[in-house]
Structures are given as structure tokens and as C-alpha cells.
Amino acid sequence: xxxxxxxxxxxxxxxxxxxxxxxxxxxxxxxxxxxxxxxxxxxxxxxxxxxxxxxxxxxxxxxxxxxxxxxxxxxxxxxxxxxxxxxxxxxxxxxxxxxxxxxxxxxxxxxxxxxxxxxxxxxxxxxxxxxxxxxxxxxxxxxxxxxxxxxxxxxxxxxxxxxxxxxxxxxxxxxxxxxxxxxxxxxxxxxxxxxxxxxxxxxxxxxxxxxxxxxxxxxxxxxxxxxxxxxxxxxxxxxxxxxx
Numbered sequence: 001x002x003x004x005x006x007x008x009x010x011x012x013x014x015x016x017x018x019x020x021x022x023x024x025x026x027x028x029x030x031x032x033x034x035x036x037x038x039x040x041x042x043x044x045x046x047x048x049x050x051x052x053x054x055x056x057x058x059x060x061x062x063x064x065x066x067x068x069x070x071x072x073x074x075x076x077x078x079x080x081x082x083x084x085x086x087x088x089x090x091x092x093x094x095x096x097x098x099x100x101x102x103x104x105x106x107x108x109x110x111x112x113x114x115x116x117x118x119x120x121x122x123x124x125x126x127x128x129x130x131x132x133x134x135x136x137x138x139x140x141x142x143x144x145x146x147x148x149x150x151x152x153x154x155x156x157x158x159x160x161x162x163x164x165x166x167x168x169x170x171x172x173x174x175x176x177x178x179x180x181x182x183x184x185x186x187x188x189x190x191x192x193x194x195x196x197x198x199x200x201x202x203x204x205x206x207x208x209x210x211x212x213x214x215x216x217x218x219x220x221x222x223x224x225x226x227x228x229x230x231x232x233x234x235x236x237x238x239x240x241x242x243x244x
Contacts, residue, residue: 021208075130083138103232117155
């Protein structure tokens with residue numbers, strides 16, 4: 001592996017790990033902004049996301065409300081299979097560009113809107129949002145945005161939202177990883193890249209988890225929305241950079 005490629009791999013891992021440790025999501029969203037310069041859309045994102053999620057799960061385990069998480073998880077797992085199948089038949093470039101543009105619009109709109117507590121659809125709607133996230137996770141490793149944005153308008157507190165993010169992303173990404181491994185998409189090169197990135201991911205996740213404790217509910221909401229917006233910028237930029 002060339003030195004430039006290694007530096008970009010580690011920088012993406014460190015930044016993605018920090019964001020994941022801070023918010024419970026975002027490693028794939030942030031890391032892709034780095035890695036798409038040197039890698040094709042890669043299963044290494046799923047591998048590294050799984051490790052990062054596991055590294056911070058113990059911190060939030062006590063805060064997970066399974067009544068909130070269960071319908072989102074059921075929907076997410078149902079969506080992973082069709083999402084993973086799409087990998088073999090569709091180019092994720094346009095999809096990632098669309099997600100990036102969406103994230104440039106919706107999080108800022110929520111930021112300038114007073115906090116809300118929607119009850120529309122109840123647990124059934126939670127499951128639908130989870131299914132959409134599952135499809136996105138299986139297809140492009142981008143499982144986070146739908147449940148994260150949904151949780152931001154449900155009126156849940158900081159720990160409830162973090163618990164949903166963490167449990168959902170860990171479960172969906174592990175399921176997607178298992179399916180894509182069965183499809184033979186996890187190659188020796190992907191495993192090698194993931195192992196090289198692992199120390200930086202764990203360090204970033206640890207630093208992010210320390211920062212999480214210092215945030216109140218409002219600050220955590222604003223950080224989440226800001227991270228989603230920056231992730232949108234990263235996805236749009238890297239999508240157009242890939243055209244050159």
C-alpha cells in the first residue's frame with residue numbers, strides 16, 4: 001500500500017472513529033469522504049463501522065430503551081437483505097450523491113426549527129424508518145441518516161437517541177457485513193485495509209466517547225445535526241471528486 005493511501009486510510013479512520021464515539025453513528029459517513037479518494041465504495045467501511053460500534057456499545061448499553069429500539073431494529077434487519085442484493089446490480093455513486101444533497105438540506109432545517117416530539121405513526125412508523133435505514137446500510141453502508149433524523153424529531157432525550165443510534169447501527173452493519181461476506185465481497189485486501197485502520201478507529205472512538213459525556217440534550221442534538229450536514233458535504237464532494 002502506498003504511503004499516501006495509508007495516510008488517507010488512517011485519517012479517515014481516526015475522524016470517523018471520533019464521530020462514531022461521540023454520536024453513536026457516522027463512521028461510514030465521515031470515512032467515505034476520505035476513502036473514496038483511494039478506494040472504490042468498500043466493504044471495509046462496514047468492517048470498521050462494526051468495530052467502532054462495538055468499542056462504544058458498553059458505554060451506552062445501560063441507556064438503551066428496548067421498547068424504542070425494537071421496532072427500528074426489526075425494520076432495519078428486514079431492509080438489509082434487499083439493500084445487500086442491490087450492491088451487485090447498482091452503482092452506489094448516484095445514491096450517495098442523493099443522500100449527500102438530502103443531508104445538506106434537512107439537518108439545517110431541523111436546526112432552525114424548535115425541538116419537536118412527533119408521535120405520527122407510532123412504532124409502525126419507527127419500523128418503516130428502520131427498514132429504509134437497513135436498505136441504505138446494506139447497499140452503501142449508510143444506515144444512520146433515516147433513524148437519526150427520525151429520532152431527532154421524536155422528542156427522545158440524549159441517552160434514548162444515542163441508544164437507538166448505537167443499537168441500530170451495530171445490528172444493521174453486522175448483518176450487512178455477514179450478508180456481503182456470504183456474497184464473497186469481503187476480500188483479503190479489504191480485511192488488510194480494515195486491520196490497518198483499526199487502531200485509529202479505536203483511538204478516535206475513545207476520544208469521541210469522552211466528549212459525549214460533556215454534552216447536554218440540546219448540545220447533543222445540535223452536534224448530531226451538524227455532523228449530518230458535514231457528512232452531506234463530504235459525500236457530495238467525494239462523489240464529484242470521483243468523476244475526475
